[in-house]
Amino acid sequence: MDDLARTRERFHRAGVAWHPAFDLLGLEAPDFVDAFLDFSRSAAAGSALTPKDRQLIQVALAVATTHLDRDGAAVHIREAARLGATRAELVHVCQFSTLLGIHTMPLALSVLVEEAERAGHALDEEVSEEGTRAGERFVAHRGVLPEDLEPLLRLDPGFLDAYRTLSRTVVSAGVLEPKLVELIIVALDVSSTHLFAPGARLHVRNALAAGATISELMEVIKLTSALGISGTALGVRLVDEAFAGG
Secondary structure, X not given: OOHHHHHHHHHHHHOOOOOOOHHHHHHHOHHHHHHHHHHHHHHHOOOOOOHHHHHHHHHHHHHOOOOOOHHHHHHHHHHHHHOOOOHHHHHHHXXXXXXXXXXXXXXXXXXXHHHHHHOOOOOOOOOOHHHHXXXXXXXXXXXXXXXXXXXXXXXOHHHHHHHHHHHHHHHOOOOOOHHHHHHHHXXXXXXXXXXXXXXXXXHHHHHHHOOOOHHHHHHHHHHHOOOXXXXXXXHHHHHHHHHOOO
């Protein structure tokens, strides 16, 4: 068995996914691969999450619209399936990425309202009956209307209703248990490619209310810390292409 095969076997024994780019990194930078293995083993060594749930969370992180790590997603989807994840569970996990799009609104709405008022545009101060009903429906289905989405009650209650329906469909699909749903959303919100603090706080609160433990939440947070390997993987493959045949 050569050095690369032995390194791959060590990853397998540690339960750490072998990213395709490690075939290059294992030859070019073996010390880095060893260090990353130790780091990943620390991030994935907890026992609070089941191995399958851990893989489902990593699938969500890989396919997130802020990340789009095709190779990593393929690795974690295969591993999740090996551990017993169903097709329905994996399809459900992929749907969470769509919800990240709404996070443009907290930034955009505050800027729009402030700059419109500064420019002298009159915005409705009172919430219409349609807006009031839209807000009530949102709270009934999601428990709370985030403060940073409240301007939609005045500006576009129809859009808020459409988002409520979309998010309710994803969050309440009934494929994954509510606690795991919240843990997945926490992972997406705290990931280095998103860093959405208001959502992270809301969904940590929801996860705790759904029965999540501090240990489970810490494992979720640690899993997100390994996302940086995707940039390294992309870079070394491009380096390899640039020097191919040189």
